[in-house]
Amino acid sequence: MAMTTKTQKLIEPSDLTAIHFQCKHCSAALSVTLHKGTARIPDACPSCNATWFDPEELTKSTLKEFIEAHRRLLSDLPRAIAVRIELAPDVE
Numbered sequence: 001m002a003m004t005t006k007t008q009k010l011i012e013p014s015d016l017t018a019i020h021f022q023c024k025h026c027s028a029a030l031s032v033t034l035h036k037g038t039a040r041i042p043d044a045c046p047s048c049n050a051t052w053f054d055p056e057e058l059t060k061s062t063l064k065e066f067i068e069a070h071r072r073l074l075s076d077l078p079r080a081i082a083v084r085i086e087l088a089p090d091v092e
């Protein structure tokens with residue numbers, strides 16, 4: 001295995017706390033807390049009412065699956081190993 005001087009930025013699953021949404025029309029922002037399971041994700045911007053999720057697209061259900069998978073992961077982490085998520089090197 002090669003030596004590396006790269007600094008790995010690792011986070012634990014519990015370090016993920018919320019998904020942040022920002023409206024591209026009016027810049028209004030909303031954080032949906034991950035721990036609340038399938039938290040309410042609005043279909044439209046609470047500020048300007050722009051459509052955030054087209055019912056024809058799968059984006060919102062994919063996000064809900066992500067939130068649910070994260071919740072299941074937190075409650076079912078393996079005991080023998082630490083599971084961490086690596087961030088891209090340019091993430092501050």
Ligand SMILES: [Zn+2]
Nearest residue numbers: 023026045048
């Ligand atoms: Zn908006």
